[in-house]
Amino acid sequence: MLGQLRLQRLVHRLKLPEYTLFALAAVVTGGLAGLTAVGFHNAIEFRPA
Structure with a gap:
């Protein structure tokens, strides 16, 4: 919660669009x-039928 408030203050201070x-x-x-x-794809071994 505190991190979100800090991030919102930073966004408003920098005058970025919402x-x-x-x-x-x-x-x-x-x-x-x-x-x-990609990790899931690499974890699967494809074997020829």
């Missing part, structure tokens, strides 16, 4: 999802 925080969260979430998918 959607900036959402966009950053979307990029981080997408990056984590991509890394998870």
Whole structure:
């Protein structure tokens, strides 16, 4: 909670648009999802039938 308040204060102090925080969260979430998918893909061994 405190970290969120500090981040909101920083965003308002820098005069960034309100959607900036959402966009950053979307990029981080997408990056984590991509890394998870790559890790899962590498963990599976494909064997010829």
